[in-house]
Amino acid sequence: MTAEHRHNPLPEGTDAEIAIVGAGLSGTIAANVLARAGYNVILIDRHSVFPREFRVEKVSSDQAEKLRRLGLLDRLSTAAVAFDDIVNIRRGRILDRTHARHYGIFYDDLVAAMRAELPENVRFISGRVNGLETGADRQRVSILDHHDVTARLLVLATGMGDILKRDVGIERHFVHQKQSLTFGFNLRPVGASAFKHPAVTYYGERVSDGIDYLTLFPAADVTRANLFVFRDHRDPWVKALRERPRETLIETLPGLVKTFGDFEVINRVDSWLTDITVAQNCVRNGIVLIGDAYQTSCPAAGTGVSRLLTDVERLCTVHVPDWMASPGMTAAKIATFYDDPVKLAMDEHGLHMADFRRSLTIDTDLRWRARRQLHFSRRRVMQRIDALSPAFAARLRSFKKPRIEATT
Ligand SMILES: Cc1cc2nc3c(=O)[nH]c(=O)nc-3n(C[C@H](O)[C@H](O)[C@H](O)COP(=O)(O)OP(=O)(O)OC[C@H]3O[C@@H](n4cnc5c(N)ncnc54)[C@H](O)[C@@H]3O)c2cc1C
Numbered sequence: 494m495t496a497e498h499r500h501n502p503l504p505e506g507t508d509a510e511i512a513i514v515g516a517g518l519s520g521t522i523a524a525n526v527l528a529r530a531g532y533n534v535i536l537i538d539r540h541s542v543f544p545r546e547f548r549v550e551k552v553s554s555d556q557a558e559k560l561r562r563l564g565l566l567d568r569l570s571t572a573a574v575a576f577d578d579i580v581n582i583r584r585g586r587i588l589d590r591t592h593a594r595h596y597g598i599f600y601d602d603l604v605a606a607m608r609a610e611l612p613e614n615v616r617f618i619s620g621r622v623n624g625l626e627t628g629a630d631r632q633r634v635s636i637l638d639h640h641d642v643t644a645r646l647l648v649l650a651t652g653m654g655d656i657l658k659r660d661v662g663i664e665r666h667f668v669h670q671k672q673s674l675t676f677g678f679n680l681r682p683v684g685a686s687a688f689k690h691p692a693v694t695y696y697g698e699r700v701s702d703g704i705d706y707l708t709l710f711p712a713a714d715v716t717r718a719n720l721f722v723f724r725d726h727r728d729p730w731v732k733a734l735r736e737r738p739r740e741t742l743i744e745t746l747p748g749l750v751k752t753f754g755d756f757e758v759i760n761r762v763d764s765w766l767t768d769i770t771v772a773q774n775c776v777r778n779g780i781v782l783i784g785d786a787y788q789t790s791c792p793a794a795g796t797g798v799s800r801l802l803t804d805v806e807r808l809c810t811v812h813v814p815d816w817m818a819s820p821g822m823t824a825a826k827i828a829t830f831y832d833d834p835v836k837l838a839m840d841e842h843g844l845h846m847a848d849f850r851r852s853l854t855i856d857t858d859l860r861w862r863a864r865r866q867l868h869f870s871r872r873r874v875m876q877r878i879d880a881l882s883p884a885f886a887a888r889l890r891s892f893k894k895p896r897i898e899a900t901t
Pocket residue numbers: 514515516517518519520537538539540543547548549550551620621622623650651652653654657675764765783784785786790791792793794795796797798799801
């Protein structure tokens with residue numbers, strides 16, 4: 494994206510085929526795909542440069558594959574740190590290993606990389622959208638300190654906030670309030686020049702701790718930690734983690750230092766409390782919601798980016814070409830996106846994985862105790878078979894391939 498894209502003021506009466514509000518990951522990728530298909534696109538965001546906010550920082554191999562299909566993997570590969578092996582550890586013992594290409598990258602760098610790919614036929618406007626008017630033919634977007642913009646189709650990719658959605662009568666249904674807590678911080682090795690493994694997933698040791706897993710991986714020039722927890726945000730443990738992260742982690746995960754190496758935490762602990770929400774009453778003339786604006790995801794489930802990439806791929810490669818081929822942008826057209834079976838399956842998978850991670854981590858009834866035991870024992874056994882005969886282990890895995898890949 495050139496400086497010209499960002500700073501050229503829009504003349505009065507500016508009209509586009511498609512206006513996208515929100516240039517986080519979903520809006521920016523959608524703008525790339527639509528502009529490459531030849532549509533005239535206006536992309537609007539309140540930040541000319543996405544700030545350092547805490548969101549996804551580890552892109553999994555199935556998400557990278559979707560980016561490849563959308564023609565954006567090369568840019569991710571250049572901007573991120575690639576790593577291929579993750580050592581999975583529980584209770585101080587190696588459980589198994591994951592061999593697949595992952596990418597570590599801070600979210601602002603990820604959004605910047607995707608924005609840098611925007612073709613010339615995307616006009617980027619830096620400004621806060623403060624009003625929307627939708628209809629069966631034309632949509633109007635009001636932007637603070639700019640002239641209004643009109644478009645045939647309005648794509649809302651504004652993330653979790655719901656002020657604009659409410660403007661057009663779209664509500665937020667809470668599937669699970671305060672579903673999970675996520676922490677992010679940077680680590681440096683102590684007493685060694687490097688950690689024992691470049692990337693580790695360390696699972697919680699006791700159900701009462703409410704820790705799903707800690708993932709440690711390279712991003713930019715640091716080792717980044719993402720910790721996924723199902724615990725009340727007012728719990729004193731949460732305060733202790735923020736104030737004394739090293740000591741609190743060592744107390745809660747006693748095998749961590751032995752298997753990963755001693756460490757110090759070198760920056761402030763970022764934290765995020767997630768609500769799982771789904772938009773309601775969104776089948777309306779002229780407007781379509783994608784990414785977190787439609788449905789949020791539990792960070793522990795690692796499905797947020799898979800969801801938004803599915804939204805973008807289905808919307809931009811299947812539905813928009815169909816909608817644009819005839820006059821009007823009625824609710825009947827828009828409904829075909831929300832009824833798309835691929836999207837529906839992905840959305841359902843996101844909700845299912847959010848419940849699954851939570852129950853696997855903290856549920857104590859007999860069923861979940863047995864399931865937890867089975868889950869980790871099966872992985873340990875598969876790891877042993879893998880060591881003896883990788884070909885046989887691969888055959889066994891192929892019998893039960895997950896419908897949609899999960900990262901953990
Ligand atoms: C802590 C955390 C960890 C996560 N970890 C993972 C993970 O490991 N794996 C995974 O797959 N997913 C993860 N996710 C989920 C993933 O990060 C999100 O699904 C994804 O970032 C959503 O992108 P988006 O573009 O929909 O929203 P956002 O990135 O939030 O973008 C919304 C954009 O809209 C703009 N905007 C909003 N309102 C206005 C307005 N009025 N005017 C103009 N612009 C506006 C904002 O400035 C912003 O740029 C995590 C999320 C969190 C919070």
